[in-house]
Amino acid sequence: MVKQTMDMAGDDAVEAILRDGAARELRALSAVVPVLRHLLGAEVQGLVSDALLARVRGMIVDLSAQLLAAHSGHDPAVRSGSEDPAAIDGLAAALLADERLLTHCHALAAESLIAERLQQRHGIDPVLTGLVQELIASQDNGVSALAMQALAAQSRFVQSQRRMELPLGELPAELFHAVLACAQTEAGEGAGLARLKSGYDEAMSRLGLLSRLVSAMRRGLVAALALDHAGIALFATALAQETRSARHHAVLACHEGQALRLALMLRAAGQASPAIARQLALVDPAASLPDFLATLSPERAAALLGTDEAGR
Template sequence: MIDQAAHPADTQAVEAALRRDLVRGDAAAASALPVLRYLVAAEQNAALSEEILARVKGILADIAGQLLDALIGSADRRAHAPEEIAVLTRAFLDEPVLLAHIHAAALEWQLTERLQERIGLDPVASPLIRERAGCGDALARGFLAAQANWSQGQRRMALPLAELPDAVLEAVLAILRALVGAEPALSERASAVEAEARRHHAAHANRLQWAERLVADLDTETALSISHAGVALFLTALSLRSGEPRDVAATATQPGQQARLALSLLAAQLPSGLAEEQVLAIHAGANLPNGLSGIDAWRAASILSNGATSR
């Protein structure tokens, strides 16, 4: 949480307060994945949001089922033995790129549901998307369809392979390749599964790609208004404009990450007053130090990059 003991007016004191809270937040975030990995493996629910833990488990099992469907050719997911799903799921836990992405997706959906309940923000069609899709905007309509499919998947705790970023898909396929390497009979089939997964991924734009195309057509203030653009476009814009990975941007929506979110918004060149509005929209009741206007985009990016050592 932002330190409430002082609200410094000078820029150096503001930077010091933000650096201090950034370090605290980053330390908590750094411990999140190891804790998540342990809890999924141990099937325990303590020390982490049960909602997030259940969603991560569900999505990992769904991805495992998709690979087994493709590998074995089963039309019925229920035909896969729990032990088969468990083998892949355990292997997934050793891949931080995959685990971080699934965790970020779970956080994004959690924020999406929270804002739907708090301010009535539609999980699929934000005000911006309704406006543009209603005018026949092809990008908005493409994103709308992709967001609808993703939202339905999240409700089922499912995430299609085609929705994974390139690096995450490659990590998943590498795990499959490693597991079947000792089974010559499956190796040829695994190679075919990899080729088909890459072909399908390259041939069809996924939700994140639609979001990037749409955000590129928006000005910063529009894209970084979460109540107008919606959670998905907001996170994509925050990533593209601040230079941080989208999965990292999603972690800034967690409790205790107000400093990272504020600095990311400033690094994205959002005016300080609007940046504070967005922090409060996500972290209701957060206390930010006075004087954010004294930190420009370059300085905010420097603090994000260097943390407590930035001067």
Template sequence: MAQSANSLHGTSASVESILSEELARGDRSLRGVAPVLAHLLASSGQPLVSDAIVARVRGMLDHLARQLLAAERAEVLGSPAHGPPAPAEAVDALAAHLAQDHVVLGHSHVLALESHLAERLERRASLDPVLSPLLQELIASDRPAIAELAMTTLAAQSRFIQSQRRMDMPLSELPAELFLAVIACWETAARAGERGGVPRGAIERLKRSHDEGESRAGLLARLVSAMGSGVLAALELEHAGLALFASALASVTRQPRENAVIACHESQAARLALAFRAAGMDAQAIERQFMLLEPGVRVPGVIGELAPDRAQAILARSDARVVDIER
């Protein structure tokens, strides 16, 4: 981030063009993520322990494959409690097929990055990855609906952290569009193999059980919405915690949540600075947030001279969506 942040310095007259150029560089970096991940996952010589992000992505894709094959076996046998697990070669083949889909791969990458950032913030700033001060306040709200929603969100965040430690990705946690993309990959892989296709009953059962609104991302979005104007409190990373912070930043700046998460990466300093300014934060507030993420980075005061609507417009011109559902 230091190199990118250093290039943010400039006069008030040039700050918009500088940030636009940096954002374009960040866009190019994001477009290269999925192909690079696909290459690393396909390489048998890539040590799993050499890159925590790659290892987690690989583990999540394997977990998706195991869940899909278990659903298929349950449909064929009539009960999920009987029969051996899917052969390792079948899991590997389906996981490799999932890895070829950049939508699935991109979402896996963002989840792995979010958990990695949460762990780093816990080490650096003692920020609990599950229960943040703001979430604790919401749980204690005198409005029963918000308190209940906050408790449910807490449980979902706890499950997310535990799943990431196991390198798992439950099907129930997928956004609706991504869930359908995974099902489509499964069907394509089955048709290409010897099985001839996926049993329709298995697909329908999974679709009936999927509820995006009860996923962690769905619950976070609902909680942010319920906060109303109080959502600005969630833009304080140390107070809100990374999960709630990312959802709030996405909501306020009208970006996909995945982009808000990726903006916290060291290579995306311009994207994060623009998002903060689009949310109406002044230069001092922006610098405080950068100090938490990257203590060595100083944000130039001229960022405060960029109008929030101009910052929003620059973000809107960005052609990168981390998880490009629409493709």
């Protein structure tokens, strides 16, 4: 019905419909983090069985346990389980107050669940995709080495998500320093936290490696905008880079119910209607592509999305 309305309307009216639709999808996403914080902090959290909610809570608790282990002088990667459960819960509650961290964990959980759905429905491997294989075989030694490192990092990510864990070193720099500051506030200064900080290297995190790999592809980056060929990890990284958006916006655009934002992001990245339709069919078979999108310029699609604002 919406598609028919757009097809019959004038250009200005159609742009208004697209703008309203994209804003509606964005409002739905914006409501997620406050709801997550409420559910994760609620006494009834044990009754919530949603896989995404469980993974987000698992990651927050895991970060808390790692921080306390480091503060005590232990290796946070070991996860010995010797830390005080009450202290872990207390720090986790403090971490939950950081909306940026909650947003990041939500996007990671969504990414892993989308990857699982794509594998189940379309046989898209969450780790070794066709594009990753091609990049590993590249004649450019730098690209090949980056692809191998990204492959290993993606494999670790898949395993960590199944265990509902998030290694501290995988956090973006801003969040890494924020959680360290939170731990120092809650538990006090410690030499272990200082050592953790000195050993941190964002460029070697999964997201850092994916970003570097996509940048190294240069004009070949268009290959990463094919979800079935690239997989969600490289696809979201490339889409975010091409549209100058935050990566979590690109990930969540691949969620069911976000088809219009995904279509606009792909158009803003310069993709034509047939290519956009193929991507929509993979993530949301019930979604339909408005005919008007074919005449929409990439610049206008970016303006309708409010790409610059979304990326901040």
